[in-house]
């Protein structure tokens with residue numbers, strides 16, 4: 001499985017159930033890296049999507065504890081086991097862990113790749129993912145050139161991890 005996230009200097013990912021910033025090149029990369037694949041996301045992230053519905057050209061699985069939850073264009077799972085059951089026939093390199101923080105934490109052990117957009121700024125935020133640089137299991141395998149969007153500096157960092165748990 002592959003983690004995809006955009007983080008600031010403190011690994012912040014969101015505020016008020018929204019993203020911290022929208023960088024067009026990052027959005028384009030997200031689309032390229034997720035189209036045709038299966039996305040796992042938490043109920044809060046799902047509800048923050050444009051129109052409150054699944055993104056096109058992707059299979060989406062939404063995790064919630066709400067019994068009768070309906071998610072437009074997506075499948076709903078009520079436990080980690082149910083998610084794993086739904087993806088049991090899907091190859092691991094076709095499954096993207098798309099957040100938020102609770103989902104990154106829960107599924108990290110199944111992930112062997114992470115595509116992190118690192119934004120060189122400290123946002124006022126309320127949601128943070130785990131810092132992969134502080135986790136000895138993860139190592140950086142590729143870093144893009146430094147990029148800019150107006151006065152923001154960011155880069156695409158690719159991480160790998162051995163011994164991901166099988167599902």
Ligand SMILES: NC(=O)c1ccc[n+]([C@@H]2O[C@H](COP(=O)([O-])OP(=O)(O)OC[C@H]3O[C@@H](n4cnc5c(N)ncnc54)[C@H](OP(=O)(O)O)[C@@H]3O)[C@@H](O)[C@H]2O)c1
Pocket residue numbers: 004005006007012013014015016017018019020041042043044045046048063064065066077078079080098099100101102103104106127
């Ligand atoms: N920067 C990025 O790349 C990025 C990516 C994605 C999201 N985000 C941001 O992250 C924030 C949302 O993250 P979050 O951690 O607050 O929320 P989240 O992970 O999107 O959703 C949390 C919800 O998922 C459900 N859930 C999680 N684990 C579950 C389990 N084991 N069993 C059943 N249900 C489970 C629960 O839904 P119920 O309450 O319905 O039970 C829980 O309240 C937003 O600000 C969003 O914009 C940022």
